[in-house]
Amino acid sequence: MNKDLFLQAAPILQEIQDNGYEAYYVGGAVRDYLMDRPIHDIDITTSASPDEIEGIFTNTIPIGKEHGTINVVYNHENYEVTTFRAEGEYEDHRRPSEVIFVRDLYKDVERRDFTINAIAMDNQFNIKDYFNGYSDIQNKLIKTVGNPYERFNEDALRILRGLRFKSQLRFEIDSDAYKAMQEKIADTEYLSIERIIIELRKLLEGTDASIVYPLLNELQFFKYVPFFKSFNTSAIEIKDPIKLELLIAIMSFKQSSNISLSMLKISNDSKKKIQKYITLFNKLPDIKTKKALKVFVYDYGISTLSYILDMKDTLAANQIELGHPLIFNIESIDEINQNLIIRQxxxxxxxxxxxxxxxxxxxxxxxxxxxxxxxxxxxxxxxxxxxxxxxxxxxxxxxx
Known part of the structure; x- marks a missing residue:
């Protein structure tokens, strides 16, 4: 298990404890540590109030002070330190009406979405696991903290997050949680498209995306999402993890639509990638000679074409053919790329x-x-x- 990031942050926890407060690592970092997965971000939770954290550390940034989060800068790294908190009633199935700071770790973790994300760990790597999250990790089970209907009613994005964890971790979803997802899926219409896109992108790039994508259709998730609800998403098959931009390009190419990409509120770069894929699909049937392939490699670049070749099973499942393998293959593309006279x-x-x-x-x-x-x-x-x-x-x- 990789302890490096935790050890780097340990002095922050120790300093908080030395000032008489509790402090723990919490959330996805703890889950991934216990699963021996790569860890990218450390989240810290504490009994100290935001004002008290600012009093303990000299270099802080109040990035979300009203919600209890202070950014502590230590050794040129930023660490989010959030006060234990409870939450009031949720509005529009997406945000609490108020945040209440508390001194009790249990009160803090009981508001979290899934048991596997509700495990806290101190700087000695001892865990606080009130909801048997570690057992669920061992059993590869995605289970809500408490009543799944209540958790999904509070924030409908948790439905998509649960499916995303299934895709990334290859876990099973608890049967009660899945039943609640089925009954509460309509509440996802209240979510902002920006939040949906973030989760959907991670879900589609997860190891088990080909298994979870059909569940999105089974739940009729896409009928509540702008842009996607204009397509027959069930008619699209994916065989491997896929980038969001490629999925949208396949949908748009296979099911002609005038729906604007602006509805998705994605970056201009993402929009350009989608259009690039669509143009590429239209040109693929014309790549019948080495001469045509040279221009194709010049126009689209080896990175894009390598990815397209990697996705050949998904493209074929959607009746998008790559052309003759003796012409369009990674060896030919690589050779042409290395010998291009000009690149732009x-x-x-x-x-x-x-x-x-x-x-x-x-x-x-x-x-x-x-x-x-x-x-x-x-x-x-x-x-x-x-x-x-x-x-x-x-x-x-x-x-x-």
Whole structure:
């Protein structure tokens, strides 16, 4: 078990304890430590109030003080330290009406979602496990803390989180919890799309995504989610963990729709990736020669094409064929990538101005086509990437 991150944070717990308060590691980091999984973030919970934490440490940031969270900066690392808290009634199935600071660890962990996330651990690696979370880890079981209907009624995102943990951890969902998911799934319509996308992305990239994705359809989850509810998601199959952008591209490609990606509130970079995949799918049937493949590798890059090849089973399940394996394969793509003369248009030894001056022409839509023809000719080694050679080629090969 990797203790490094906990040992790095241990002086913070010790300092809090030396000032007369309790302090523990809690949540996903403890769960992953007990499962011997990689640990990325350490969360600390304490009986000390936010004001008391600010009094103990000199370098703090009040990132969420009203909710009990203070960022403690120690050895150039940031650690979130949150006061034990209870919560009032939940509004809209997504957020509590008030946060109440308490001094009792039990009160703090009993408000958490699943038993496997409700285990606390001190700086001596002794655990406080009020809800048998460690036993559920050993039994590979996802079970809510207390009544599942109450937990999902408080925050409907917990339904998606439970499914996400099943995908990532390869656990089974407790039968009572799954029944509650079925009855409370409609409450997910109250969730913000941003929260849904974060969880859905992690779920789809989980080891057991191919098993959990059908459960999303069985629960009719997507009918409550903007954008997705416009598609027949049950008609899409996934065979492996998949990036959200590729799943959306497959849906959009297979089921033509004018629904705007803006409904998802994803980044512009994600939108560009989706459109890139869709364009790629449309061009795949045309890749029948080594010459066409060279331009394809130049246009889409080895990273994207390697990923597409990795996802060939999922693409085939959705009737998206990659073309003949003797042409479109990782060995050919890698060889072409290593020998590309240029990797982007700016690598060409001419630009639009050079072409206009050499032909004594004014600009127009034709220029874009000429530059593209030059690109393809260089990529396929029909002309060297030298200014004089390119200009001569243009004069003899291009009609305006």
């Amino acid at each position: 248009r700016s690598d060409m030894m001419v630009n639009g101005k050079d072409i206009l001056e050499s032909l004594n022409q004014k600009g127009g839509p034709w220029l874009k086509d000429v530059l593209r023809n030059i690109e393809c000719a260089i990529i396929n080694q029909e002309i060297p990437n030298q200014k004089s050679e390119i200009i001569n080629w243009v004069k003899t090969h291009v009609e305006i």
